[in-house]
Amino acid sequence: MEKLIVRKGREASLLRFHRWVFSGALMPHEPLSDGCPVEIYSHHNQFLAWGYYNIGSIAVRILGFSQTKHPEEEIIKLLQSAFSMRQNAGFICQNDTNAYRLVHGEGDGLPGLIIDIYNQHAVIQIHHPGIECYLDSIVNSIDLLFNQQLQTIVVKSIRQPKTWRYAKGNTSSAWIIENGLDFHVDWEKGQKTGFFIDQRDNRKCLMKYAKNRIVLNTFCYTGGFSVYAAKGGAQEVHSLDSSAWAIEQTQINMQKNGFECPSEWLLCNDAIPFLQKHSGAYDLIVLDPPAFAKSMQARHNAIQAYKRINLAALKIIREGGILFTFSCSQVIDSHVFRQTVYAAALESRRNIRVLHTLSQPADHPVNIFHPETEYLKGMVLFVE
Secondary structure, three states: OEEEEOOOOOOOHHOOOOOOEHHEEEEOOOOOOOOOOOEEOOOOOOOEEEOOOOOOOOEEEEOOOOOOOHHHHHHHHHHHHHHHOOOOOOOOOOOOOOOEEEEEEEHOOOOOOOEEEEOOEEEEEEEEHHHHOHHHHHHHHHHHOOOOOEEEEEEEEEOOEEEEEEEOOOOEEEEHHHHHHEEEEOOOOOOOOOOOOOHHHHHHHHHOOOOOEEEEEEEEOOOOHHHHHHHOOOOOEEEEOOOHHHHHHHHHHHHOOOOOOOOOHHOOOOOOHHHHHHOOOEEEEEEEEOOOOHHHHHHHHHHHHHHHHHHHHHHHHHOOOOEEEEOOOOOHHHHHHHHHHHHHHHHOOOOEEEEEEEEEOOOOOOOOOHHHHHOOEEEEEOOO
């Protein structure tokens, strides 16, 4: 491995087991290729960590804090640990849910690696070339962990984002069960790995508030919240998304579960203009937008976007309405998100109470030493 040295006084985060080293923390060094394996040392030449180099503001992503001559073996151990945690937490072999996250990047000590399980299919996302070097071992290890019972192992790499490599099988989609409900997952045409597993618990929470309400699910994607709202006894469920493909998938999922879904409830539109034109039409609204910010440079604009969308919903929701609002932007922490929703509430001049504070489920674990892994924030508001 190449050797990199951190500046004096900049080793504190590594001593706290944080898994990122920023470029400004490193002493000048020879140019390195993206994904190059590296060891990190203090200015006293004390070993601190090892990982892979990244060209960008996050210069090194850490895979371990003990020296090793066998990095591949260490990665396999981390995979086994991730599997064991899900097994102990009851995610593997559930009767009413067969979709869960097996590896959650830094949350499982494997930065740049996401693995989602959909029934008997594993979908791998490689976000950084450093972890891609170990891809064959990762694929083989997953297959062994599931006793070679997986029907499909498919890989999507950041280097070829529109190309899928099928390491096993060639299926591009599957039906899954989540809390007893059926959903179609298309990992080739869909976003991320095909389905937003991280909202599983929050969708279930919505069910108890849906009875007899007229629901609007904005940014509905393939209709996860819509199906749960219908299951909860909603009077009407309207699903809105700017993607015609997402609307089609929502209809498929609603009908598969036996719920009414007339065409006038399927809305291919942008959220804010739609909300502004439908004051008083809804008494339960879901705001689950895509990440408005993926970098600190976009943080300010994202805060303003979250405020606008929440204000638009708060202005038009009926008295006694329920608002489920979320942010999945990693650079927007829970405090900032809460303050942003507060600013929108203040401007709406309505009486608002917080019923729940929501987050991601246990198969998307938060690394206690790496707070950035807590990316999903949500609030349930009662609006008068």
